[in-house]
Amino acid sequence: MTVLSATLLLFLVLDPIGNIPLFLCSLKSIDSRRHKRIIIRESCIGLALLLLFLFAGRYILLLLQISQSSLSIAGGIILFLIALKMIFRGSEEIFGNATEGEPFIVPLAIPLIAGPSAMTTVILLMAREPSRWLDWFVALMCAWLLSCVILLFSNRLSRIFGNRGLIALERLMGLILTTVAVQMLIIGIRQSFFS
Numbered sequence: 001m002t003v004l005s006a007t008l009l010l011f012l013v014l015d016p017i018g019n020i021p022l023f024l025c026s027l028k029s030i031d032s033r034r035h036k037r038i039i040i041r042e043s044c045i046g047l048a049l050l051l052l053f054l055f056a057g058r059y060i061l062l063l064l065q066i067s068q069s070s071l072s073i074a075g076g077i078i079l080f081l082i083a084l085k086m087i088f089r090g091s092e093e094i095f096g097n098a099t100e101g102e103p104f105i106v107p108l109a110i111p112l113i114a115g116p117s118a119m120t121t122v123i124l125l126m127a128r129e130p131s132r133w134l135d136w137f138v139a140l141m142c143a144w145l146l147s148c149v150i151l152l153f154s155n156r157l158s159r160i161f162g163n164r165g166l167i168a169l170e171r172l173m174g175l176i177l178t179t180v181a182v183q184m185l186i187i188g189i190r191q192s193f194f195s
Contacts, residue, residue, distance in 0.1 A: 003135045003142075006125060010143035012177045013079065013118045016150040018086055018170040021163070022112055023154050026103050036152055038102060043148045045105055046113025050122055050140060053114075057123030058130060068127050072188030075120035079181035082117045086174030089167065113147070124184070 001009075027035050053060075061071060125136045150157065158166065 001125070001128075003139050006136060006139035007142045009180055010118070010121060010140055011146055012173050012180065013082070013115075013121050014113060014143055014147045015082075015086065015170070015173060016147035017157075017166060017173060018089075019112050019147075019151065020154040020158055020166055023108065023151055024158060026108060030102055032155075034102070035155070038108070039151050039154075040148070042103070042105070042108035043113055043144070043151065045109035047140075047144050049110065049114040050118055050144070051137075053119045054122040054126055054136060054140060055133070057119070058127050061123065061127060067192075068124075069188045069191035071120065071124055071127060072184050072191065074188075075117070075124050076181045076184030076186075076188055078117050078120055079177060079184060082115075083174045083177035083181055086177065087171050089170070 023039065027038060030038065061068075122136065122140060125139070126133060129136075161169065
């Protein structure tokens, strides 16, 4: 996997376009002058968690005695479910029981930025080729930076694309992510049974 393909994978998993309506919904009761500051803060918290999983995830796997093939299969399943949700998003209320006031860590940093699929993906990248840690770090930083910029301009993008445009873009990203999930499943199954 190249740095560019890892960046694209991480960008798809971070799903900033799909997160635009969720961020806007979560921040609607907050003064609009604070939105950028909150988005930057929550993005940095999410990045810190993803970096922790990038560099410590391998050791967590060793501690829990989880094989790379098991992680690949589990990651493929999680990505597949996330992709299906992106493609077939319903009208369920995501923040139905949200707490009042300014969001802190939950739900913006975790799970919208640093969700289970993003954590699994960074662990998988590092577990497969730990010697390329700098490549994975660069890929994560590029994907995160692009996601952060998109989220910072979420109000404008929402006005430009409209609700239907954002849904169409998210579904397209979900279709691409589905193929990545299936590939991860195939790799995990091949490692488990044929190696």
